Amino acid sequence: MPVHNADIAAVFDEIADLLEIESANPFRVRAYRNAARALRDLNQDVAAMIAQGGDVTELPGIGEDLGSKIKEIVETGTAAMLEEHRKKVPATLTNLLKIPGLGPKRVQALYHKLGIRTLDDLQSAAQNGRVRALQGFGAKTEQHILEQLKARTSEAKRFKLAIATQYAESFIAYLKASAGVEHVVAAGSYRRAKETIGDLDLLVTARSGSPVVERFVSYPEVEEVLAHGTTKASVRLACRLQVDLRVVPEASYGAALQYFTGSKEHNVLLRQLAQQQGLKLNEYGLFKGDQSVAGTTEESVYAAVGLPWIPPELRENRGEFEAARAGHLPKLVELAELKGDLHAHTKATDGRNTIKEMVEAARKRGFEYLAITDHSRRLAMAHGLDPKRLFEQLEEIDRLNDASPGLTILKGIEVDILEDGSLDLPDEDLGRLDLVVGAVHSHFRLSREKQTERILRAMDRPHFTILAHPSGRLIDEREPYEVDMPRLIRHARDRGCALEVNAHPLRLDLTDTDCQMAKDEGVLVSINSDAHSVLDFENLRYGVGQARRGWLEMSNVLNARSLQSLRPLLKRTM
């Protein structure tokens, strides 16, 4: 059975959990957690790397010891060390760590003093009032544990960015209307444009914290107040989204914004940098002794440690510090730089609007071009186009192009990639189009090898232009299909194809690290709405967010090209 990076990361995370419960050296624990994260972020299959004689200790945070453990896990699927620790401490205890409010120390006490091993054990002990009797616990803690256990069954999921945006924007508007506040801004993963967010971090600057906090906890949508101090509070909204508030003085705005934007990994490194220069960085500013040396703006904070300002989407400790130091930070692509959209549907298949209506909406956005790419016949459910209906559509596009100067309608199709890697329409029909967007809509569960081969074969077709939603995932609803993404990316490079970042908030594939790899390989990325109605062009902002997280610049984005420079890229000669 192949061992993927995520499998190795899971072993390291479990070791870290068990070590924590055993009160091991916290820095040793961190080493395992850092390694787990590094592996999850890595765009290269470690098992393959080892098979080719690569040296895993060259990866950041992987030394001799962890390197040999990686090899062991690749070969055996587990690590002897994990099995040993599972004997020392019941493995089920790691589930207790997932209860908010329970950390290693408390889990340890629950286990040693009360013999609690599982969530069920914990529930009955709490119900019987045995938890409150423990040193360091009390009635409130016990009650809290019971509530958390109950909440677990209803499961607090992460929020997709587009959903969180709706709640965030109205909450921010509400806070902005309070007296005495200056800045109100959403920081955290929201500002970094992550595809999903666990909670919403709001930062407010004001002279006095208390009135803001009071107004915050009184927001009509608040269902539960989780914490409530003078400068900081947390609430859970009726929609189950947790919102954290911090209030700082205006003079600390930049330092606080930097701090609460994260990521945690980015901030750890930034503070180390500050420390190396004899400075101390916290959410109130950058200090030399008691003297504040920066903090009113984010730029001032970065500048004081000798760095240019780093865009929030890059703050993941995935190379942004090295790039900043070398003066190589990318100039990230912006929404306004998109010149058109290369994936949109109409009433002819499963869209809700006519070509004319779609074109009008695109024109209003200032687009230079719009590709109409309805489904092909295989997708019967969506009334996919057969050659006859496709040709009728092409004639209509010719008429509309003649009649409406200013925006060029490109002739395209979203053609199904069939199970054997052939396309749902013959090459000669596809050859009449300006571009061919290929996508998988069936047989999601092929083996990794077969799925990859299938898509590679499709890319080999002479008119194939863009691979749409390359992983097929629906966030939280459908796992990506098993596919060797690095291989797809290299093949796209060799064949001159582009890959899509599908801007639909549920899709957003390519992922950020996939984008980065495409860029490194010189593969162009198309940020497409996959619009099924005139409203869906709004989603492009999320696609751009994902592309920015993937370090993409204007030059890496196919549809940031003018029509004139786009045309030759759509037609392949191979």
Place this chain on the structure above:
DNA sequence: GCCGTTTTCGGCCCGACTGTTTTCAGTCG
């Protein structure tokens, strides 16, 4: 357990809130 332009040993980010405490540990972000 990792790492090194000050280090091969001795560091490894920092502050707020809660609940339990009589001065602070644990957890969280």
